Amino acid sequence: MNGILILGRTITAHGRAYVRKSLQAHREIVHGGGIRFETGVGAGYAGRTPKCSLVRYLAIKSHPTAADWSEHDFYSTADSTLTSLHDSIEVQSDKLGGEFDIELSMGVLTVTLGNGLGSYVVNTQTPNRQLWLSSPKSGPARYYWDFRERQWRSSRDDSYLREKLNGELTELCGISIPLQEEGDDS
Amino acid sequence: MSLSLLNYARVAGSGRWALGVMAGNSRAYHQKVIDHYENPRNVGSLSKEDPDVGTGLVGAPACGDVMKLQIRVDKEGNIVESKFKTFGCGSAIASSSLATEMVKGMNVNDAVKIKNAEIASELKLPPVKLHCSMLAEDAIKAAVKNLEEKRAKSDLNEAEAEAEATTA
Numbered sequence: 583m584n585g586i587l588i589l590g591r592t593i594t595a596h597g598r599a600y601v602r603k604s605l606q607a608h609r610e611i612v613h614g615g616g617i618r619f620e621t622g623v624g625a626g627y628a629g630r631t632p633k634c635s636l637v638r639y640l641a642i643k644s645h646p647t648a649a650d651w652s653e654h655d656f657y658s659t660a661d662s663t664l665t666s667l668h669d670s671i672e673v674q675s676d677k678l679g680g681e682f683d684i685e686l687s688m689g690v691l692t693v694t695l696g697n698g699l700g701s702y703v704v705n706t707q708t709p710n711r712q713l714w715l716s717s718p719k720s721g722p723a724r725y726y727w728d729f730r731e732r733q734w735r736s737s738r739d740d741s742y743l744r745e746k747l748n749g750e751l752t753e754l755c756g757i758s759i760p761l762q763e764e765g766d767d768s
Numbered sequence: 769m770s771l772s773l774l775n776y777a778r779v780a781g782s783g784r785w786a787l788g789v790m791a792g793n794s795r796a797y798h799q800k801v802i803d804h805y806e807n808p809r810n811v812g813s814l815s816k817e818d819p820d821v822g823t824g825l826v827g828a829p830a831c832g833d834v835m836k837l838q839i840r841v842d843k844e845g846n847i848v849e850s851k852f853k854t855f856g857c858g859s860a861i862a863s864s865s866l867a868t869e870m871v872k873g874m875n876v877n878d879a880v881k882i883k884n885a886e887i888a889s890e891l892k893l894p895p896v897k898l899h900c901s902m903l904a905e906d907a908i909k910a911a912v913k914n915l916e917e918k919r920a921k922s923d924l925n926e927a928e929a930e931a932e933a934t935t936a
Contacts, residue, residue, distance in 0.1 A: 690896075692895075700895070701895045702895070703895045703896050705896065707831060709828065709830035709831050710828055710830065710831060714899055716895040716896055716898045716899065718895070721883075721884055721885055721888070721898050721901075721902065722884065722898040722899040722901070722902040724899075
């Protein structure tokens, strides 16, 4: 997969031509890399690899900072974020009623606020080295790791995951989220 | 494999297990998702070379979701036809199927205003599946953008041809 992501975020006309020419090579990487599709057979494609999608994938989804981030290192960063979020929310659970529930399991953090406030889900999305947030207030969002800032940032508008959660949870139920991870002085 | 899952698979028929895997004991899809999954609306392709067709292709194969949504737009900017092909989970298929139904008859200026929340609430998607509705929103926007680029390019070509004709 690393070979595919190297191209980076900004695709110029030259880049597009390059991608077109390299499509065959990418297909080989994808098949050779053993990436399998596990979410089922969809209408239309019937399990075949939709070949053109790679071009769009490269054009939109890749962040150069994640280019050669190993799965192990990604997961350890993601997991420490999720654990830290879990712990900072859990210690404030007295601000919520009996329906409140929080669970961190297999790289998925689920926070059920109760009182009709809905649920937050943050899950690790290993293939593209992202964290995905589902918020009852603002809907879905994807976050990539900014190595320089050492923060998860929105793939849409570069806003910060922690700021977003802090803003929404403070407003919904008075729970605050530290804007930096504990033990991270940088 | 639980008994309920086996029963479910038998009812659903046609050997499609993908849906049944998610539909455990308590985490079943909403009926509306199942309906769109079982009877997807507007599956297929439009010729992407046609000058009045816009194609939106979004998602990442590595993540398991790829969505292609196409629109055919008349001179007034109204969407007269829409088709989709989606590779992904039941919610992704249902979201794109619903999206094609929503955009038909709409002006492109209104279609790009469709929000993922409209799709998610119509299909009663659970929190983890909100991302599927976002993909459908992105697919609509990408299709409209593709058509606009196509039209801008063809306008440019026409202008060039005209300029050449004038000089000749």
